[in-house]
Structures are given as C-alpha cells and as structure tokens.
Amino acid sequence: MKKYVSLLLTCLLIFVLAACTAKQETGNEPKPTDKEEGTKEEAVTEKILYLNNGMEPTSFDPPIGFDAVSWSGLNNLMEGLTRLSQNHEPEAATAEKWDVSEDGKTYTFHIRENAKWSNGDSVTAGDFVFAWKRLLNPETGSPAAFLGYFIEGAEAFNTGAGSADDVKVKAVDEKTFEVTLISPQAYFLSVITNPAFFPINEKVAAENPQWFAEAETFVGNGPFNLAEWEHDSHFLMEKNDQYWDAGTVKLDKVHWAIVDDTNTEYQMYQTGNLDVSDIPADLSEQLFSEGKVQVGDQAGDYFYRFNLTLEPFQNVNIRKAFAMAVDQQQIVDFVTKNKEKPAYGFVAYGFNDPAGNDFRETAGDLVKTDIEEAKALLAKGMEEEGYEKLPEVTLTYSTSDTHKKIAEALQQMFKDNLGVEVKLANMEWNVFAEEQTALKFQLSRSSFLADYADPINFLENFQTGHSMNRTGWSNAEYDQLIKDAKNEADETRRYEMMYKAEKILFEEMPIIPIHFYNQVYLQNEAVTGIVRHPVGYLELKWADKN
C-alpha cells in the first residue's frame, strides 16, 4: 500500500510539473520586446530607454487624450506649431517662424518645408485647420475644447451656436497657417504646445477615422514613431527618421511598460527593468535620506476650498482664521515628506514677469501661519456673526491615504491653534467630486494642475461661476481684473493685474493653499536629458542613455 501511494504521489508531482511547463511552452512566442534577450545583443548598437507609463494611455487621439497618461506618449510622438524648450519656454517646432499682427490678435505661422509625417507626407497648414476645427467640433466631445476658446468663433462653434466656417483658422497656402484670436494672448504660443493643438494628417484620418487606435495605423510628426502598442501591456517608440530635427534625437527606442503598482515599478527599477521609477510612499523617507531621489517642479496646487454658502465660512475673518491656523511648512516636512514647496499663494513657482522676476516670489506670501492673529480673527468673526459657539465644521476629502494624513494634520492644527474641533469625513472620489461641485461641503480638499504655462490659468479658476471655482466665492473686481488681463497686450500691465487679482483672492480667502506639487523620481544614472516640464509633459527629444 505504502509503495503504491508514494508511486502515485510521484506521478502526480510529475504531472503537475508537466502541466505547468506544457502550458507555458504554448505561450512561448518570440516577442520583439523580450528584454532579457533584447538588451544583451543590442546594447552596443541601440539605445533603449525603459520607462513606465503607469496606466494605459486614455487615447492617442490628440483632442481626446487630455491627461498625463496620454501626454507622455503623445508629446513625443507628435508635435504642434511650437514645442516647449529645455527651459520650458515655447520655441519654434513644426512652425519655423511666425508673424504677429500689430494688435497682437492674428498669428501667421510658417510651417517648415521639411516638416513631414511619419508616412512621408508633408505637414500642411490644412492639417492644422482640420485638427483645430475637429478639436472644437461639439461632436468630437473633446474635454480640451475649452483651451481653444481664445480663437475667434471657437466658443460659438463648440457650444453649438456657431459653425465651423466661422472659426478663424485658415490655411493661407500649403505651408502658411493663420489664426485670429479674440484678444491678444501672451501665452498663446505656450498653450498650443498642448497635444490638443497637434496637427492631424487629414488624408490618413479620412481613410481611417480610428488611425490613432493602433500602432500599425498611427501617423505622427514628432521625434518618435509608435512602433508597437500592446494595449494594457506596453508600447514602444522608435526614433522617427522623418522628423525635421531627427539629428537631435539620441535614443533609438523608448519602451513604455504599463505598470500601475508603484511598489512593482520600484522593484522593476531595482532589478534594472526600468530606468525611471516613482517612489513608493513607504520608502520615501528612506530613499530621500539616501539622496537618491530627484525633485522637479510641477505647476499645481494642493489646497482646500471653503464653501461660502454654508456657515460659518460666509464670514471672511473666520475663513482667514482657519487659513492662518494651518502650518504648511509642517505639513510638507512631517506629513507628506516629499520635499514639496509649501504654498502661501495660489500661482505656482516658475512663471516670470517681463522684468524677469518670478511671479510667486514677487507676489510674496499672501497667507501666513500666525496663531495669535488666527485666534483674534476667529473671535472677531464669531462676534460679527453673533456666534456663541462656532457651528460644527466638517472637513471632507476623497478617500486616499495621503489625503487622510493631511486632513488629520489639519484637524490637529485647528484644534491646537484655534481650539476648534473639526470633524473629518471621506468619500469615494467620484461622489466627492460631484458633491463638491454642488457646494455640499463646508471645507474640502482640492487640487489643481495647470493646463498651460501662465499665471492666468491659475487665477481664472476663481472667476464667478467658473467650473473650477466650487467655493461660491464671487468678486466683481476680481472678475474684471481677470477679464482685462486676458485682453491686455502689454505684458507689464497684464502682470500687474494678475498680481492684484491674486492679492484680492487672498484678502477674501476662499481657499487654503497647502503645497505646490512636485515631481519626485528615481532615475538610472546612465540616463540624461529627460525634460520634465512643470506644466504638462515629459520630453524625450533631448534624452540620452549611455
């Protein structure tokens, strides 16, 4: 009996092993991107950069892929009239040069003779007209369409009130593209670096409306080509020989993994399967102390919104008291521990006025941590409102570990510094977003990432009724300043208006800024030249790997 049993078990074991290997062999198709085999042979001749996109790109259709997971790919596969330089300034790209009319409203772009699509077609003004009208077409349903509203006729077309013919973009000739704006916009050249404004090869799109869905049919005009795209798994870029500035591009290939888990990403970085990695939250302190982490700016804010339509935050002094009771420095030092810059204003660092001064530094700290003053203001506000006792305050955030830690720190600060017991509540993100828009919270978490590189993009959010306002705050002088700034051709005067507007914002304090965002990452020492723009996108045009 014993003999049989052990014989039987041995058989079973063999069967298990056989089953595994048999199954695995069937799946053993040679894949062109098999790293283990690939790198050894090709390392000498080919430069392959291994990156992680985190998630499947939403879409490589320029007006639809309006998010970071699409931009990392799109920005390197295609190119607009202008492109952000290594100093984050817009510079000539597909357009070689441009003329601006005297009133600053009409731009005439001269497209490079050697600007070509990856299939060899010439990039024409018509491709831009086609793409921009498509961006604005209500039927496209582009979430980026509002970026184009500074073009004459654009808003009317997008909202269904006007027609495509009234949008003032036209192809003067094959290589000359003209656009008329509703007002002079100093940041226009920077806005159009956004992938939403990339050209689309009209011929290709006519033949195959889904040209952007697969690598085989993708036609771009950027530094790289889309060579392979296995959805949800990886995509591969190859140097584009048709690119007008192909001589500058040093990498041969860029392999983008799609790994959603930061711990896994970090482990792949450790084993050399990735050249760049995010930082797992639990290891952040350790990695920072080892000096391995690199930090770059990102134009965006982590902040809290007061709701002026609910008690007690209709009172400006009570709002100020809460804002002053917050110690931003402590939050970045001891809570987030990610080396963010504490925020004492709303416009992020990195925007220079005509005199060459940084907006944030010039505007200075518009809110400060001052416990004594906070207490005095709270008392004053309560007296103004006739409160014996402050109405109960609930602070709401969307469910996440980081948000929770910050919310708890704030709760503690309000308790220690103001003696106010604040309740915490959290809810699933999608419901949170809906309720916040409907002004149902008293005090709630928010964040903002700039869409284009200008202070006005930060400040326009708080205009009356703006979809990003979500505080119930409204100030006529502020609205006027933003409107005027958008129409102002003179840069010095425009910046003065924006400085003034931000000051008003903080005199009224509908928000509590917490910190500015940054980009922290680990990077293989052999890799150089990856440009991370504070606004927007990862740039690989100048990247190299030794």
Add this chain to the structure above:
Amino acid sequence: MTAYIVKRLIAMLVTLWLIITLTFFLMHSVPGSPFNEERATNETVQKNLEKYYHLDEPLIVQYGLYLKSVVTLDFGPSIKKSSQTVNEMLGRGFPVSFELGIVTLIVAVISGITLGIIAALRHNGILDYTAMTIAVLGISIPNFVMATLLIQQVAVNWGILPVATWVSPKHMILPTLALATGPMAIIARLTRSSMLEVLTQDYIRTAKAKGLSPVKIIFKHALRNALLPVVTVLGSLAASILTGTFVIEKIFAIPGMGKYFVESINQRDYPVIMGTTVFYSAILIMMLFLVDIAYGILDPRIKLHKKEGS
C-alpha cells in the same frame, strides 16, 4: 437530459437578463459621472460628451439601447478610453486572464487534491499536519501579500525570475504561485475532510475485502465521491479566477481583464461596467451549469433528468 439542458438554458437567460437589469439601474443610481474630473471640464463640453454617449436621454431609453447592444453582443465604446470598444477590451483582457487562470486552476486543483489525499491517508500523522499547516497558511495569507513576498524574495533578492509584466513563460510562474495558494488550500481541506468521510464507508471496506488494489480504491471509489464538494466550489472559483483578479494583475502588471471590474466602477465607465458584469455573469452561470452536469458524471446517484418529473 436534453430537456433538462434546454430548461436550464432558458433559466440561465432569464438569470442573465435579471442581472443586466439590476446592474444597469444600480449603476445609474450611484451618484457620480464618468465626466467628473479634478480639473472640471466646462459645462458645454460636458453636455457635448453626455449627448455623445446618450447619457442625456431618459434612463429607460438608455436601458432599451443597452438591451439592444447586449442582444447584438456589441457593448459599444468605452467612455473613458473612447478609441476602444468594450468588446476589444474584453477580447484582449480575457485570454490573458484565462491563461493565467487555467494554469492557476490546474496547479491549485492538482496540488490541493494531492495534499488532501495525503492528509486523509495519513490522518493525524506528520504528513497530515504538514499538509494542513500548508493549507491553513495558504488560506490565511492573502494573495497580494504572497505576491509581494514572492517578488521581493524570488525576483529582487535572488534575481531568478522577472518582477512583473507579461512577456514570457517565466513571467507566469510568480503570479501563478501567488494566485494558486488560496484555492489550493481550500481544495486541500475539502478533499481531506470528504476523503476521511468516504474512507470510513462500507463500500470502501467491501472494495478492500474484494482485494482491490489501493490505487483503484482511492481513485475509482473513494476520490470520485470525495470530489463532489470540491467540484461545487470549483464552479464559482473557476469563474472568478478565469476572469482575472484585480490585485494580482495590478501587482504583476498583467494585461488581463481583472482591472476593468474595479476601474470601470471608480470611473463610472458605464459600458465597461455592464460589459464586465454581463461577461462575468455569463461565465459564472455557465460554470454552475457545468458543475451540475459534472455531479451526474461523478455520482451516478444524482440523476439530472429526474428533476423534470419533480
């Protein structure tokens, strides 16, 4: 038998329709929208988007449209990934999840049954305790902990297997192990207890008395009956494993369909929620049907067609 199968098929369709209807209305009753973004898009754009996806129509009209799409088996485009259709996503994700799932099931079933038999035959012996310790550990350690441990030890520290992604057979080993431990443990425990029960029955004693070989007794007579409870759990287990597991697929960056279940709900991507739910329900119902058929084969005392008369 044929009549039974036809009857079951009709019942399956009705069940599926109920699931579709419930899911559809539950999904729309949850607050939130696929177009909610931290960076709020303005109202006109949002309206355009809603119109594009028929979200501005009354719910009952949307339901009608939806039923039509289910009948034609075309679930339409995803709202969040608009250049992909739900059919494409399932068609791409399911084979991957299925591949991982089937290997996992084979490993879990074979090793689970083996452990169970060993434990039962060596009841209260060292082997029994060892096997059951493994099983208890397998049940108590969640698969994501197992996955992280395996990656850190095998892939990072020893460097013998890749960390993640889905490229070669080598990449399958760790996720299979992480995913198989739990089901293996459940199967081992079930096999052990039902084997112990069966082994004390009279007909086993008769078989022994007849002088049958132990192999024949265990496999032909004991195991066949002992497998009934295992087959019962296997139905739903197979449905969930074959359609992918969110956590394991996320940790190992496997392009399966597990993530669509969770992501689509977070993003309120209605077509994807419906597509995954309908797909999963269909597979689950199918598996339960197969389980019932398997009962009849394993245990001749269960006669399926008799149910007609009752």
